[in-house]
Structure formats: C-alpha cells, structure tokens
Amino acid sequence: MHINSHYALGVIIASISTYYLDFIALEYTLIIIASFICDFDVFFSLYARDRNHRNLITHSIIPSVIIIIIGVIFNWLGLIIAGFAYLLHVVIDTFDWGTNLFYFPKKTIGLRFLISKDEEENLDKYLSKYKVKSSFFDFKYYNSKIFLFSEIFLFFVMLFIISLFTLEYYYVLFFYFPFLFFHLGRHYKLKNIEKS
Numbered sequence: 765m766h767i768n769s770h771y772a773l774g775v776i777i778a779s780i781s782t783y784y785l786d787f788i789a790l791e792y793t794l795i796i797i798a799s800f801i802c803d804f805d806v807f808f809s810l811y812a813r814d815r816n817h818r819n820l821i822t823h824s825i826i827p828s829v830i831i832i833i834i835g836v837i838f839n840w841l842g843l844i845i846a847g848f849a850y851l852l853h854v855v856i857d858t859f860d861w862g863t864n865l866f867y868f869p870k871k872t873i874g875l876r877f878l879i880s881k882d883e884e885e886n887l888d889k890y891l892s893k894y895k896v897k898s899s900f901f902d903f904k905y906y907n908s909k910i911f912l913f914s915e916i917f918l919f920f921v922m923l924f925i926i927s928l929f930t931l932e933y934y935y936v937l938f939f940y941f942p943f944l945f946f947h948l949g950r951h952y953k954l955k956n957i958e959k960s
C-alpha cells in the first residue's frame with residue numbers, strides 16, 4: 765500500500781492507543797513513525813533483489829520482532845505498540861505486491877491482489893508495453909477499486925479517529941498530504957509520459 769495510507773493507519777493506531785493507554789507525545793510520534801518508516805528503504809532499492817525494496821530486510825517481519833522484543837525487555841508498552849504498527853505495515857504490503865516476509869527464504873509472500881500469475885511469469889512482456897516500467901505497477905494500483913477505496917476509506921477513518929480521541933495532535937494530519945502528493949504527482953507524471 766502507498767505510504768500515505770500507511771501513515772493514516774499509523775495515526776489511527778496511535779490515536780486509539782494513546783487515548784486508552786495514556787501514551788505521551790513521544791510514544792504517539794513513535795507509533796506513527798513506525799507505521800511508515802520502512803518505505804524509506806526505497807532509497808536502498810539498488811541493493812535489493814530485482815531492485816525491489818520490498819525484498820529488503822526492512823520489509824520483513826525481522827525489524828518489528830526486534831522492536832517488540834526490546835519493548836518487552838524494557839517493559840515499554842508504547843514501543844511494543846510501535847513494533848506492531850511496523851508489523852502491520854509489512855503484513856498489509858503482502859496484499860498488493862507481496863513482501864519478502866520471512867527474509868531468509870528469499871521468497872515474495874502474500875495474497876498479491878495486484879499481480880496475476882500470468883503477469884508474474886511474463887512480467888517482461890507486460891513491462892515492455894510501457895515507456896517507463898514503473899507505469900505498470902503505478903497504473904495497476906490506481907486502477908484497482910479495492911486499493912482506491914482503501915485509500916479514501918483510511919483517510920476518512922483517520923480524520924474521524926483523531927477528532928474523537930486525540931484532537932490535540934491534529935497537526936500530524938498535515939504530514940499525510942506530502943505523502944499523498946508524492947504518489948499522485950508520480951502517477952500524473954507517468955500518465956503524461958505514457959500518453960506522449
């Protein structure tokens with residue numbers, strides 16, 4: 765899923781848990797950061813199998829397990845929840861394209877709704893239909909009713925939950941938009957390239 769929706773989920777988890785477990789601002793922030801930070805591994809795609817950042821260790825269950833263990837050792841509930849927010853990101857990413865969930869078997873795992881068996885086996889053929897390879901992935905995502913709906917749904921649930929539980933942190937909402945505009949900007953740029 766795109767980083768803006770991971771962010772929205774992070775705000776939802778942080779707001780609910782802060783309300784019920786009395787977390788401080790640091791814990792609130794930690795949970796949100798844990799929910800989207802692993803997508804910055806895209807800068808290290810060069811080192812990933814197939815140059816796909818989802819194959820890096822950061823998109824496996826390993827970091828979240830470590831965070832949760834540290835949280836248990838220090839008896840720090842905020843960190844444990846942050847670990848689960850991180851884990852949820854990785855698990856959700858198995859729904860669209862899949863991730864290298866267990867890292868060591870080097871296998872992409874997941875329901876992978878956005879790619880069919882035929883597309884996977886003949887990926888080069890499908891990619892060659894586009895001027896830029898990433899158009900294939902970008903268009904599949906934004907043409908998917910399920911993912912489009914979840915993007916919109918999560919945005920409104922985020923607004924609802926934060927106003928209900930932690931309105932004092934309303935300003936974290938502003939950070940959602942740069943993430944959204946990053947993806948939308950790329951989408952329209954690719955559309956223009958493919959049209960030209």
Ligand SMILES: [Zn+2]
Nearest residue numbers: 802803853857
């Ligand atoms: Zn991700």
